[in-house]
Amino acid sequence: MDLIIHSLTSVAETIIEPMHLVMLLVFGIIFYFKNVRIVSIQKMTLGEGLNTPLELTLSQIVLGILAGAIGSVILSVLGVTFNENSGIEFIFMISILSLFYKKKYISYAYSAAILGAIGIALKFISNITEMKLFLNTDILSLMTFVGVIYILEGFLIIFDGSRGAIPVFTKKEDKIVGGFSFNRYWPIPVAILMIFTNSIAGEDSTYSNVASWWPIINNKEVLSLLATAMIASIPLYGIMGYSNVTFTQEKKTKSLRCGSTILIYGVTVALVAQLASINILGQIIAIIYAPLAFELIMRYEYRVEKKSKCLYVSDDEGIMVLEVTPNSPAYEVGIKRGDKIIEINGQNIKSEGDIFKAARDSILKVPMKVKNNSGQVLEYIVQPRNKRLGLLLVPKMVKREDMFEIKHDDLKNIINELKNKK
Numbered sequence: 001m002d003l004i005i006h007s008l009t010s011v012a013e014t015i016i017e018p019m020h021l022v023m024l025l026v027f028g029i030i031f032y033f034k035n036v037r038i039v040s041i042q043k044m045t046l047g048e049g050l051n052t053p054l055e056l057t058l059s060q061i062v063l064g065i066l067a068g069a070i071g072s073v074i075l076s077v078l079g080v081t082f083n084e085n086s087g088i089e090f091i092f093m094i095s096i097l098s099l100f101y102k103k104k105y106i107s108y109a110y111s112a113a114i115l116g117a118i119g120i121a122l123k124f125i126s127n128i129t130e131m132k133l134f135l136n137t138d139i140l141s142l143m144t145f146v147g148v149i150y151i152l153e154g155f156l157i158i159f160d161g162s163r164g165a166i167p168v169f170t171k172k173e174d175k176i177v178g179g180f181s182f183n184r185y186w187p188i189p190v191a192i193l194m195i196f197t198n199s200i201a202g203e204d205s206t207y208s209n210v211a212s213w214w215p216i217i218n219n220k221e222v223l224s225l226l227a228t229a230m231i232a233s234i235p236l237y238g239i240m241g242y243s244n245v246t247f248t249q250e251k252k253t254k255s256l257r258c259g260s261t262i263l264i265y266g267v268t269v270a271l272v273a274q275l276a277s278i279n280i281l282g283q284i285i286a287i288i289y290a291p292l293a294f295e296l297i298m299r300y301e302y303r304v305e306k307k308s309k310c311l312y313v314s315d316d317e318g319i320m321v322l323e324v325t326p327n328s329p330a331y332e333v334g335i336k337r338g339d340k341i342i343e344i345n346g347q348n349i350k351s352e353g354d355i356f357k358a359a360r361d362s363i364l365k366v367p368m369k370v371k372n373n374s375g376q377v378l379e380y381i382v383q384p385r386n387k388r389l390g391l392l393l394v395p396k397m398v399k400r401e402d403m404f405e406i407k408h409d410d411l412k413n414i415i416n417e418l419k420n421k422k
Contacts (some may be wrong), residue, residue, distance in 0.1 A: 020189070023237055024061070027187040032057045038164050038183065045167050046325045046392050056164045063160050064186035064240070067152045072191035074148050076233075080141045081193040087115055087135050088142070088192060092238040106185075106241040109269075109294040112146045116287035120280070139283040140276040146290055147270025149188075153240045154263025156186055161242050161255030167323050167392055170247060178312035178322035178394040179247030182255065186240045191233045244301075248308035250338070258301065265297055311338065312394050318342035318371060319352045320394040328390020333380045335370060335391070342377070343369035352393040359384040 035056040039049035082088045094111040119137025165180040246254040272289045275282030314320045318340040324331045341349060344358050345367060358366050365383045372378060382389055 017235075020235060020237070024187065024189075027237070027239075028057055028061055031060050031185060031187075034183075034185070035164060038166060041166050046323055047388055047390065048325050048328075050323075050326065051164060059160055059163060060184065060186050063156055064188050067156055067186065067240075068189040068191075071148055071152045071188070072233075074151075075145060075190070076193060078144060078148070079193075080144050080148070081195050082138060082141055083136055083195045085135055086137050086142070086194075087119070088137075088145070089236060090115060092190075092236045095239045096237065106239055107294060108146050108149050108238075109290040112142055113287045113291045116142055116283070120283055120287070139286055140273055143273030143276060143286040143290060144270050145192075147266045147268075147273055149190075149238075149240070150266030150269060151263055152188070152266075153242070154259045154261075154266055156240060156259070157184075157242045157255050157262060158259030160184060160186075161244075161259055162251040165251050168245065169394070172247070172310055175310075175313055175315075176395050177247050177310040178320065178392075179245060179310075180251050180254070182242060182244045182246075182251075184242045188238045188240055189235055190238060191235050194232050194234045246305060247310045247312070248305055249311060261297055261301070265293060268293065314340075314352070314394045314396045319349055319355060319396070321391055322394050323392040325390040325392075328388070329382050329385050330390045333382050334378075335368075335380060335382075336372070338373050340371045341368055341393075342371050352395050355389070355391070355393065359389045360387045 032053055035053040038056065039051065039053050042049040091108055091111045095106050095108065115137055116139050119135060119139065119142075122135055161182055161184055162180075164184065165182050167178060168181045169176055169178050171177070242255075242258070244254065244258060249257065269290050273286045276286045312320050312322050321330075321335060321337060321339045321341065323337055324335055341355060343349060344355055345362075347354070349355065362384060365381045366389075368380045368382055370378050370380060
């Protein structure tokens with residue numbers, strides 16, 4: 001129980017301790033400006049943002065801190081510990097630096113596997129040459145830690161992954177299809193239990209104060225060190241990121257699916273990590289499994305997305321609604337994402353231009369016929385506000401000169417191109 005309290009205390013220090021507080025503020029500023037860009041895109045496509053930049057940023061920071069606290073408790077209960085020259089801090093550094101480079105490398109599966117491989121190689125060299133190890137990585141603790149981190153990430157994606165999604169369009173089978181791009185980050189303060197073997201702790205002083213059930217992970221090396229070592233709970237900041245795109249699923253359905261997959265992946269990584277306690281072969285299997293399984297999951301998700309039927313497509317029957325802004329005229333009467341507008345002012349719709357024209361020209365309420373996801377045809381009477389209905393529609397076709405190509409996650413380029421088109 002003492003270790004759990006110390007871990008939570010360390011997480012609290014990341015919020016109030018000056019140096020850690022500065023880091024948290026830096027993350028907050030970075031996330032805020034990223035969210036400003038996201039909201040700018042939403043305003044350009046929808047007429048208004050679905051969330052404010054401050055709301056998006058606060059949810060990232062608050063949920064990240066909460067996840068860090070829960071993760072720290074789980075790691076403490078499991079008995080995940082690292083010695084002072086384990087190199088665990090490099091994983092956190094890589095995740096933070098990746099925020100400015102390529103978000104793919106935020107994934108702890110890759111950085112942990114690299115650190116684990118280096119640790120195994122150095123131990124092998126040390127056994128042959130009797131060279132003193134400057135990096136002594138405990139594979140069992142390392143990969144269990146990675147598993148717990150992905151479990152936390154899974155929950156964050158499930159509960160917060162769909163927030164701030166950006167509407168996007170692409171062309172598939174000669175049709176314009178609508179979808180959503182996800183781009184979320186969370187700062188995670190995790191309290192790592194570090195073993196300091198050069199401490200002046202008396203014999204059995206540390207281990208005698210630990211509950212008899214700790215650690216659950218019976219690492220023989222850790223147990224042997226506890227008798228003469230001092231354990232300190234060291235707070236470190238890392239970054240978790242979620243980036244995805246879907247044209248075949250609802251926003252929340254996609255985040256629920258991906259989050260659940262990552263959560264299950266985290267559980268399997270933590271379980272496979274236990275093989276590292278057996279022998280060197282188990283350690284190798286553990287560090288290979290994490291990045292390999294992660295790659296297979298990403299490839300599978302891509303394949304499912306590519307082969308599944310697109311959800312938001314306009315056709316000869318009507319024009320598909322991709323998004324409805326909150327408190328808009330369309331939202332107030334009950335039109336929802338995924339509905340298809342098949343008639344307006346008693347006339348069949350040939351293109352999305354007919355809907356925009358009706359909203360722009362009408363000074364009275366506009367009658368609509370809408371087909372919902374269940375196939376029901378419903379009638380609505382909508383009063384345009386400032387010549388807007390509050391709908392983002394999937395066009396039937398787009399002129400070549402109105403198209404622009406963007407690089408992955410290039411939000412600045414998207415904003416500039418949209419401004420130029422306006």
